[in-house]
Amino acid sequence: MDSLTNLIDGFGVILTPANLLYVLLGVMIGTVIGVLPGLGPTATIALLLPFTYGMEPTSAIIMLAGVYYGSMYGGTITSVLLRIPGEAASAVTAIDGYEMTKAGRAGPALAISAVGSFIGGTIAIIGLILIAPSLAGFAVRFGPPEYVTLTVLGIVMVTYLGTKSTLKSVIAAAIGLLLAVVGTDPIAGTTRFTLGLPGLFSGIDLVAVAMGLFGVSEILYVMERSGQSHGKIGEVGRLTFSREDWKASRGPITRGSLLGFPIGVLPGGGGVLSSIASYGVEKRRSKHPEEFGKGAIEGVAGPETANNASSISAFIPLLTLGLPSNAVLALILGALMAQNITPGPQLITAHPELFWGVIASMLVGNLILLLLNWPMVGFFVQLLRVRIGIIGGIAMLITLVGVYTLNNSTFDMWVMLIMGVLGYFMRKFGFEPAPLVLAFVLGAILEESFRQSMLLSDGSLAIFATRPISAVLSVFVLVFIASSIWGAVRKDKKPSIIDQAKELAGED
Amino acid sequence: MSKSKVLAAFVAGASLLVVTACGGSDGASSSDEFPSDDVNMIISYAAGGPTDVGGRAIASFMEKDLGTTFVVENKEGASGSVGTADVLRSDPDGYTIGMTTASAAGRVPLIEDVGYDLEDVQAIGVGTFGPGLIIVSADSGYSSIDDLIEEAKANPGGIKVGTAGASSPQHVELVRMAEEYDVELTAVPFQGEAPAVTALLGDNVDACFCSNAQTTMAQVDAGEFTILATGAPDRLGWIPDVPTLAESGFESLIYGNSYFILVAPADIPEDVLATLEGSLEKALQDPATVEVIGEVRILDEFMGADALQEMMGDEQETLGPILTELLG
């Protein structure tokens, strides 16, 4: 067991007071910025980066890594309590988590998130130790055609997220896809649909869209009646999950780990895709899919686990191939470069103390996060004792200034407000915002990959069927659509093709 | 990821003006010995990127060399034009300089209204250099650029070449290659160099025309990739055997490179310019600075204010029409 001795050496590296402090500092900053809407891990790490230039390389990386996965924990809290997703990955959690809060089950939602995140993170770290190099080699083969089929699968799942009519979900998703088109064309480099506003040249910011459609619209909705603003969002209720909750969540947590891990390794993949996939799979597998969107704990446990697992496995391409798989990891790559360390295939042999130190720090960091977050549930749910009108005002202030920090521009504040109004009216007309937000996320990846695929195949759509991974994913898409239609035809609320859904979950 | 926020540039620029006006008005008349005050260096790309790493390394040398404090700040967005605009809008006294790219200074203004033009720029010199590199997998079967070009001629459009984006200098060169020389390589743009290199590593593209980012060089050093040609005007000191595109039959394709450059507003005093230029040249000979930046990212011969300004002018003249056609 080479890995084991190496890992023990890794613990030797980080179990020094200074490095433990950096882990603690990292995960705490991560939690805070995860809680604060707007400020995401990318912006925070960019702010912290210059400070790390003077630090030991290992210390620098373990702190920045802590900020990253710590923010995954933190983002959950506002999603669940206020329906304000602090970052994209927790947008899915906002669906059922907030419903649980309204039903007085905020405690169980937050507690299961903390536990699920810990389990997902830990399983991903073990996966990282055991199969990182071979998995990374596989992941790079994931090219544009595979992305097209994966994101199409994601969008099909997204339209299935809603609790209301499928037609309305499809319309919301299509609008999300169109909003994603605004800005600079990913292939041609020209600008589209910008209405001449410079603020739109680089597209609409996802965080502004998500917080507007979920958070702001919710506050506007609550403020509708003067009587309501003196009410509460929900009762405080019990602080942790019950035995039944745990039984319901075990499966989603396990599957969430197994789904989130490989998706995180994919270049450009990560958080949101993994939580969407987990939500879709859980709803499909569930014996009571109609409860999803109305406070099903499975809809919190699975996605939260998956996004944490993916945030850990996202380090694999960076540490083993030197390839950052998303913006946050590109910054961490920058931190390594500034330390004169070349991440790449040679990193593990050239700097074992760094590689194994970072891995050991992730195990420690995840444990700290669990110990930090579980007891904090009791503290956070006390927020629910405050009247809605007050919470709403404070939440709006923090959300607005948080959105400002995205680009230091009031433009994003306006975008968020407009999205809030849109979300309010959508809700009044029985449309759900979730398909719009999630399709918006996937839309940019889908279009770029689709057009790259067409360039690669000289315009032949056969490319999606002839490449093996893509072909398998295409089959999943077809199975998913076919079984949805079949289910609709039979007017049977229960999923009729559980076997196929199991296959779907098992294969991933 | 770049954010096009001219509005933000405007607000930030205005507030910066106020700050520099208050801070610099008392001590900064050009008759004094330069520098007698802190120097602000605005890096117009995000922390952690090549502009940032190079800019900070150079700043920390110049700080010691000139005996003053360099206050380094990242102001990214809109392909580097936000930070560049801030620099060019500041007082031309040498106390506000910028680390940016030749592309942000010279090309972006051709495509979008960013509030400045090349005339507003006083180049100080090239800090670091990202030559365009045509790269294939080591096991691709192509051992020279001629192999690749022959295949492209036999099978027009059949070779797929990843680039770091539709507006990257290398992508534009591939378009020019097709238009001016009728050699058609299909350019497939990605969002940055790392995704393009990932695609090459996964055999999703046949080649890459990117640059020498750390991610790319790691694969070259590991023996995964072979460099077939460079887009630089001259052969590079660290790969003397690799031909340029210009000597491979594409005489005019010498602009597929990224220059990370130090700039100031036009009209800064001659002596101040000379001081900054001299200090930059010294920085690039300083072993510690070279080590941080990486030898492969430093020009074999220092390119100072005049040469750089001329190169950017030529580039604008040659590429102007095609850039406006492609991206305008």
Place this chain on the structure above:
Amino acid sequence: MNSEQTAVATHSVKDKIFQRVPYAVGALIGLYFLLGAIGLGVGTLSAPAPGLWPSIVAVVLIGCCVVGMLIGGDGEDIEDFAGRLLRPAIGVATLSLFILMFSRFGLVLSGLVVLVIWFRFLARETWFMSVVLAVGATVVTYLLFVQLLAARFPDDVIAQLWGGR
């Protein structure tokens, strides 16, 4: 905020039109993008132009909206608007005021003014509570973002009185 809101009766002609409003709006959005996309050029599959993808999505959107208009809404999803738009509208106006003030006066003054309005008139707290809460929330936000996280906000007219920024 239960989902069992008063449902609109689905009988009258007026309501039938009302139910179709979102589909009409959706179709118009689709039409806007479709026309824009055609203007950008659709290209071919082997050389897709910027308009190809948006036009595909826009056609799907228009199609779905037309179906929606034909079959009409499932009326039970739609909530009553009558007399309820005033307070959300005040909310939006208050938030707009904050954005406008924020870029001119910085965080503290704008935060105080807007939160007092919000707490007093939207949340119906007492004047005393409104002011106390507004001061508390603004100060905490200021400390968190400006002092702790070093966010770059517009120059703050109030904080500058104490030499802050």
